[in-house]
Amino acid sequence: MNNHLRLNIYLMRGNRACLVFKKDGILFRVNRLVRALEFVAEMELLAKGIAAGGMQEFYYELVDDRGVQLVFECDFDLEVLSLCLWKPDGKASGLMVRVFSWVGSGNDFRKAVRDLTLMAGCARMFRVYRKG
Numbered sequence: 001m002n003n004h005l006r007l008n009i010y011l012m013r014g015n016r017a018c019l020v021f022k023k024d025g026i027l028f029r030v031n032r033l034v035r036a037l038e039f040v041a042e043m044e045l046l047a048k049g050i051a052a053g054g055m056q057e058f059y060y061e062l063v064d065d066r067g068v069q070l071v072f073e074c075d076f077d078l079e080v081l082s083l084c085l086w087k088p089d090g091k092a093s094g095l096m097v098r099v100f101s102w103v104g105s106g107n108d109f110r111k112a113v114r115d116l117t118l119m120a121g122c123a124r125m126f127r128v129y130r131k132g
Helices: 036-051 106-126
Strands: 005-012 016-023 026-034 056-063 069-077 080-088 096-104
Touching: 005 036, 005 106, 016 036, 016 096, 026 036, 026 056, 026 096, 036 056, 036 106, 069 106, 080 106
Parallel strands: none
Antiparallel strands: 005 016, 016 026, 056 069, 069 080, 080 096
């Protein structure tokens, strides 16, 4: 079984994007993510911190243009990286539900971030934007 992580981003005008988390044919999509380029920059910084051997616990709030909020969680310890994406359960309890998770190596994560950065850079350079 392949444990390959893909982080794909399809930029739209106005610093928005469709962000896709994918593993083993399972995917979770964040449509119309706001502050898309900031997310890419944060992932680059996180990947550099992991490459430097630092123990990381990282949280980032993802918001779409309708105000839907998700929490990106990343925990790295001893070459094992776990990544989770959480969303509110929509009930009065206010609990969070995990909608995507992946466990792998820091190296696999850095490769996924490199591809994410490349996609974002090419889209900006060639001004290729997704409609949305």
